[in-house]
Amino acid sequence: MLDLVIFYFFAALAVVSAVLVVTRRNVVHSAIFLATALLATAGIFLSLRAEFLFIVQIILYTGGILVLYVFVIMLVNLDVALHQVQFNRRWYVALLLTVLLGAQAFAAILVSRQSLYTLPPAPAQALEPNTELVAWGLFHTYVLPFEIASVLLLVAMIGGVVMAKKRI
């Protein structure tokens, strides 16, 4: 019962924040609502007993990526963009297509979720202790993708610096 209440709270917060992200005129307001959406997602991770992912979401996504977004918003002068039209000229076509796509996926989930319900959820103890299991997986089973991810981050760092420098 408490699980359901917590899920609905974080889910409502995430969906409302997401809608506000997409519709605000002021970009800084969008960034703040994106922060709220990310924190709601972190709450959902915690309620799914993914403690390490909860804290990684807060440190990396909200405390790192979003701060990067806010930095760039402040470096780029957006007063001019504030007074222009915010949406595409053919926004209704885009909205219609997205609603169709969403409805199709919705119908697919609606029809097929019964087969998923026959699978009993694994006991919560299977994910304990969470940090140790994630570390074991990252450094033992999936160490090659881990190293590739480090190289990717290095390349992205160099790329970001080169892109943003005034004179290379």
Place this chain on the structure above:
Amino acid sequence: MDLNAILQWPHLVPLICALAIVLVLPLVAGYIVLVERKVMADMQVRLGPMRVGPHGLLQPIADALKLLLKEDIIPENADRYIFWLAPLISVTAAMLALSTVPIGPVFLIADLNIGLLFILGVGALGIFGIVLGGWASNSHYSLLGALRSAAQLVSYETSAGMAVVGALLLAGTLSTKAIVERQAQDGVWFIFAAPVGFFVYLVASIAETNRAPFDMPEAESELVAGYMTEYSGFRWALYFLAEYTNMIVVASIATTLFLGGYLRPFAGTPLFDFLDYLPALLLLLVAGYCFYRVPKQPVGVQKGFMAVVGLLCGGMALLLALPAAAPAGSLLAGAKPGLHGAFWFVAKVGAYLYVFMWLRFTFPRYRFDQLMRLGWQFLLPVGMVNLAGIAVALALHRGLGWGVVPSFALTTALTVAVAAYLVWIGEKQEVRKIGEEETAGNA
């Protein structure tokens, strides 16, 4: 609603601890400001606040009243909602970080499995308060100060993280209470096993809280208080509270990780059990000093006040001595870990904050580019070498069976050598840069 059922509620103790922290923290932060002013005065051979209340002890209350009653000014084209929201984010993030800090074996609001990472993550959320505050003020100085401050915080966060991970290798767990218990088990505080890590964390935490000598973004002669420029009255008080709460948080992390948390020195050895009477002895000495100064006060009110402070210290000494002297198993002896743990924790945090204040009044300010160079080109490499060194020391000690002292002494010496080399390189670069500037200016 019978009392027993309420007392058995599992969330009762965390709730009481949370209420205690939230209610007491603003007062404590205010008195830390007073202590800082008194310490500053002492280092500058003067007296500090003496007027408001006996020996200036009502100064924080007067300051708080003034700030509450000030006019609330919002700049003209500022974004009202973000202007209102930014100090709130700072204060919330700072107070939330105190929820996993173990002030005693029982005084812990939430014993998370990922306690230490939680504090680091919530500290990262505090950066939002600074950046949004600077932006919402609709002023160039505020924005520049906010961006500089946030850049500094982000840079030193990585170095602090490296130092923390080094100590985590020794602890083997992320839960704050388990880290302290591990130091009790091993019998040695982690500062003795990783002194370079402690040094890196000390410097990084001074920069994390925007304290001098790293306070360029909020120095008055530079950017007129940076992101706090347009804030006045209670909103400024919230930012100030957030800054001092952040200081308490980083001091708590350092105490938990490196200085043994709520343990007394030599916690494991029964030989040193006489140290259990040390808190009471110290407080008795303070009480004795207060009574000694009573006849030397000029005014009757101050005489009475000193006598009252002396009596209070004496009372606390008695409170700390009784559980130590009580026979094991009685109710008083059961209260001993909590009371003594709180005393040792507060003493260690106080010592760490005193080092903060001492460094503030001793060193000149770093220029911003020097600050960033120090963070990225000195502290981060030293932190990484420290991490590798601790890993090697642990491999030597646990894997190859070397003794504790040889393995850790060896790696500490290597890390110090690398740090000295980096300092030498940095000095050469700085001298060359000054040489280049001179020739460029003459040309």
Place this chain on the structure above:
Amino acid sequence: MVPIGHYLFLSLALFSIGIVGVVTRRNVIIILMSIELILNAVNINLVAFSRLVGSVEGQIFAIFIITDAAAEAAVGLGIIIAFFRNRETVLADEMDILKW
């Protein structure tokens, strides 16, 4: 545990809102933020199934996705800064230098 269908619907909702943001808005920064929403929706899906099945691999995949999102945000924002320095605009409609 909450039934898995709930998490699937939530993930779908966030995914659709993200797609609406990407195809509808003109401001490039908000387009990038909507992409972050899409990635978060996928993460929720992965973690929900990891809980259902009892294996931690879904969470490891989610960590890799977060790493990827960080790299992409860094490079994308660098490109936006470089473009803004040249053309003074962040609206996607006006980034049409390659047209004849």
